[in-house]
Amino acid sequence: MFVHKLRCYYGFLLKHFENCLLWLVAGNALNCLFIDSSGFQRYLGFGVTNLNGATVKSYKQEGFVIDERGKLKRFNRKKLSRKRCGSLRGRGWKYGSGFVDGIFPVLSPIAQKILSFIQKETDPDKVADVLGALPSTHASWDDLINVSVQLRLNKKWDSIILVCEWILRKSSFQPDVICFNLLIDAYGQKFQYKEAESLYVQLLESRYVPTEDTYALLIKAYCMAGLIERAEVVLVEMQNHHVSPKTIGVTVYNAYIEGLMKRKGNTEEAIDVFQRMKRDRCKPTTETYNLMINLYGKASKSYMSWKLYCEMRSHQCKPNICTYTALVNAFAREGLCEKAEEIFEQLQEDGLEPDVYVYNALMESYSRAGYPYGAAEIFSLMQHMGCEPDRASYNIMVDAYGRAGLHSDAEAVFEEMKRLGIAPTMKSHMLLLSAYSKARDVTKCEAIVKEMSENGVEPDTFVLNSMLNLYGRLGQFTKMEKILAEMENGPCTADISTYNILINIYGKAGFLERIEELFVELKEKNFRPDVVTWTSRIGAYSRKKLYVKCLEVFEEMIDSGCAPDGGTAKVLLSACSSEEQVEQVTSVLRTMHKGVTVSSLVPKLMAKSLTVN
Template sequence: MASISSPAHPYPSGPNWNRRRLSTKLSSQCPQSTPVRAVDMENAKEKEAKERKEEVNKKTASRKAISVILRREATKALIETKRGPSNSKKLLPRTVLEALYERISALRWESALKVFELLREQLWYRPNSSVYIKLIVMLGKCKQPEKAFELFQTMVEEGCPVNHESYTALLSAYGRSTRFNQAFSLLEYMKNTPDLQPDVHTYTVLIKSCLHFSDFDKVEALLSDMEAQGIRPSTVTYNVLIDAYGKARKFAEMEAVLVEMLQQEECEPDVWTMNSTLRAFGGSGQIETMEKCYDKFQRAGIEPNIKTFNILLDSYGKAGEYEKMGAVMEYMQKYHYSWTIVTYNVVIDAFGRAGDLKQMEYLFRLMRSERIKPSCVTLCSLVRAYAQAGKPEKIGGVLRFIENSDVTLDTIFFNCLVDAYGRLGCLAEMKEVLEMMKQNGCKPDKVTYRTMIKAYSSNGMAGQAKELRNFIESEEGRQLTVLKKAKPDF
């Protein structure tokens, strides 16, 4: 098994820093060989008084800040609990709006709508189109097109001016939920209404929705429609197309879009263009092509960002190019690129695949020391590596870590755990994972059961495999019956 030898440490070593600090401390304690002048004594006193004053001011500011935070948190608690009383109509605008925007950013649509209802009850409330648009966009991301339409109607009823931006938000909500009939009908309505003419953003939003569901025919129709309307694609439009074609392994189409983009004077490639291109070639194992593209983008003056390096690390790691992976890590260290959770997940997975458990565990400890919370992706990499190395006791260590942490587990992690125990022949532990899933509110899916059937079959337990197959068939039959009963008779 290949291994990654002597990786570059992404952070400065501790001992050197400690020696510098110790040296400074010792030098400050050395006695002075010459008498201290009166002026120096006076300056020292002034400096000491100034430092004491600054310390007092800091403590006062800190107490004030804590007081403000506590008052705001208490008011936000009212937002969640108080509905209707007269005092709930006199909340501070800033507090209510902060609570609303926090929920919108977190895509907590139900809670956001409750806060918005409270916002509308305030004595100082005035209808605002931008707030409605933010909420409609959020509902689109949460696959709630009906709620988005209801909010759009409310916006019209309250007298808010509607323009192409608000219609684009509603169109996006339909597109994200595959309601393409409504989305395209809305687009036609906008085209036929002088004050609502769609722009490049409108088309880009709909193109992105179609590409998300790999409906390339609709995309071609939209691009032709844009050309007929005299609307030119923007850099964002081209980036969306490049990214989608790359993920679908449609490299000819991706390169054609990139060439067309470079021919447009008003569309300059940016770091998003570079990252999408590198991800497409690197993810498919075309390392040499990826490197050539990286050089060309750099020569064009496009500077890489942390996502660029994460893509390079991931591509080199999966291709087994460990020396090049180490070179990227050294470059990141040299130019002070801080590691993100994605960076850690990529390198932990690479070390795990290489069978270098010592380095993998070191990076996991370093990740936690940097206060970066591990995710299910991190844990899956650890479990896979330990299963590959034949160390079930180490998987137990991962489970003990989870018990003492607040990591939210998902079905993908449990499927990874089922697969690991199955490969190791730990069938009793594999079966116990189902109970763990139940305790964590996760339901087994087809992947879970198929993985278990494969493990039973490979370990000569044909009876258990057959029993599980019969269970899956009976469950599928039951669900089909429920669906038929629930289907309305038109």
């Protein structure tokens, strides 16, 4: 009887305390409160029995939580997840954005200090010492997750790895799926797919449930590494976790497409994924269409970008500012400035305000079309509308004037950029260098390269290749060889473009022996000759009308697995000195489109040519 009364009294206290807590939640706008049931037992001094009189086992790690609906729930502290309890700011992280609906993290003063420290420090031990001094509280966890998300928005992948690896390996915090997702994303961006893969395995071994973001980020990591087959395996893995192909979310498909876009040469594969997405009745979102419009734009297929834009509107999918920017860029790459301007007007009719990226894309369209003053008008309009030009805006203007041969105007824009406190980058110097290179002004080009070094912008291989090309066009072979020697001994090493320039220059000058030396040298350095290399080599013999030698080099090219292009056909035809040779070359080129092995026909052509000669 006494025990029964005590049980009733304990139940009364618990119910009364629950009501008090509910009042606290309503009065103080708290999200949740935790109750330690062991505290009741310590206070009352006895264990609780059930209705049958048996003692209920007491678990020290158990507690209660009042959720947002005011319900009292029991939880195990060992299984406490940041997604289930405490502040939920970390839960909103999503692939492709900072937080849900694009809400960016609001950093506390402590988080600001952590962010500032992490961005400067690269030593894992020092990072561990500083982060280890943080108290093991929910507030510290929120700060760490918010800092990691902010680092992701800033594309500081190494810093994310430092923070999240510390959480995972050395901290007292219980990591959650968000932490794993951030790490998989960071490793994927750094092309370290094996690390991303091992994290996924660890996530499963820790008995966490992968989210759609987890699969999306893993697929993207594989695609960026060129491992499309493994990306497909991830889709099979999703099905093993009871996700049918028909229910694969748009997030996964978008990640698949974006990962393929990040690596050149996967355009067709990305288009196939987009078509599969529609076959599986997964409705494309605005982000999906933006990716595909950008994909076709980069492939110089602006008509397909326009077709997708029309399809998007017909499916009641609302375009955003990124859609119009991608579309303007698509037309800009082909110099279709009138069409780009139509899209610009449509953007404004839809109630969107152009930003600096849209203005830059429109300026680029006029630049590529050869209308530098049209680009200048857009530049002035942007300033008039209160949109501040950025470094890219000035670079576009330098390029626009340089393309048109107005190198003085290009330099004036360059100097204005410096006057405004915008530090010129490597690209800024390269565009100015290109402008004076077209004017064959060696003195000015050398001064620009010198200025780069003085400003702490060390010339890279691309800059040195430009100087090589300039010296070669002017016949200054001694200076050209000097730069090549510097590249062999300096920090900027030669690449395949370096050898392409040298072979082309020496070929035009008729130095056939030097061409063969360079060709042997690039193979010794494990460079794979591309179509430009082979075509330049054939072109050197073509200028001498050495038809048989051209066929020999052409056969080498085919045997190496390099496919000829229109430039190759042109130099082969220019080597011909009779109608019969023209017919022979034409027949070989035609077979390339019929699936016939070209290399089997070249020896026959050479035999015929030798007989005729």
